Amino acid sequence: MTTPHSACLHESGGFPYRGQWPTDGWLGVQLAPFQLLAGGERTFEDHDHGWHLGFADRLVQADPELFRRTRRLIVDTGSARSIDDGIAWWTELTARGGEGMVVKPYPNLIRSKDGLVQPGLKVRGREYxxxxxxxxxxxxxxxxxxxxxxxxxxxxxxxREYALGLESLRRLVTGKPLWRIHEAVVAVLALESDPVDPRL
Structure with a gap:
């Protein structure tokens, strides 16, 4: 059951960072999706994470050699027990070599009186x-x-990068010319050149 205070925890990257295996070209490469960005003529940021994860799970069922399930846990941030479960999940995940997790608001896209709410936060493990x-x-x-x-x-x-990413997707699904889509994409790249401590 989810509440307005629910968060979705995802294993960061979907794979332990120490987990590597040989591949033969593309054979053996796996994807661990956790969100569907757009399809057809619409974007899906207005769907909650249950919907997105359900879609990702159907991809895994359809092709388990290409797709891998992303480990996740739903946490009710209004419940101390649920928060403790989330901490234990993260501790176990990082103790076995996982990079960490991404915490996202369960409803997905959230706007506050000040604008967009950050869509996710990486919570790294101690070794990382x-x-x-x-x-x-x-x-x-x-x-x-x-x-x-x-x-x-x-x-x-x-x-700002999140807002520009959403804008580029909206331009794509509404059939805007490629140069209009690229405007938003290039703006994201320009923001990436802004000097910020990469360790943050």
């Missing part, structure tokens, strides 16, 4: 964070320094 911040990042002085970082610019950038 050691690669990014160094082996001593859990030392009290280092944690204090990391907590002082200003994340507003990075969050603003993510929201």
């Amino acid at each position: 964070l050691r690669l990014i911040y160094g082996p001593d990042y859990l030392e009290p002085a280092e944690l204090a320094r990391l907590k002082q970082r200003r994340l507003g610019h990075k969050q603003s950038l993510a929201l």
Whole structure:
């Protein structure tokens, strides 16, 4: 059961980052979808994550050699027990070598009085964070320094990229000329050139 306070947790990347296997060209490559962006003449950001994951699961059923199920957990953020279950899920996931998870609002697209709400947040595991911040990042002085970082610019950038991504999809499904679609796509690329600490 989902509530207005539900969140959907996805295994980041769908594969443990240590999990690799040989392939023969494209044979053996697998995709782990968790959201359908657009199809036909419409976009699907207005569908909740249950709908998207159901679609992804049908792809896995149709072709299990190409598609792989993305591990997920629905968490009711209004329930302490459900939150504890989410923490335990993340702990187990990262303890076995997983990169982390992505937390998304279950309803998917959400607008607040201030505009779009960030569509997802990556929650990395400790080992992954050691690669990014160094082996001593859990030392009290280092944690204090990391907590002082200003994340507003990075969050603003993510929201602008999200809005431009939605705009490019809408232009695509409504049959706009290719150059109009590319306007929004190139704008996302331009935002990527904005100097932001890549470790954030």
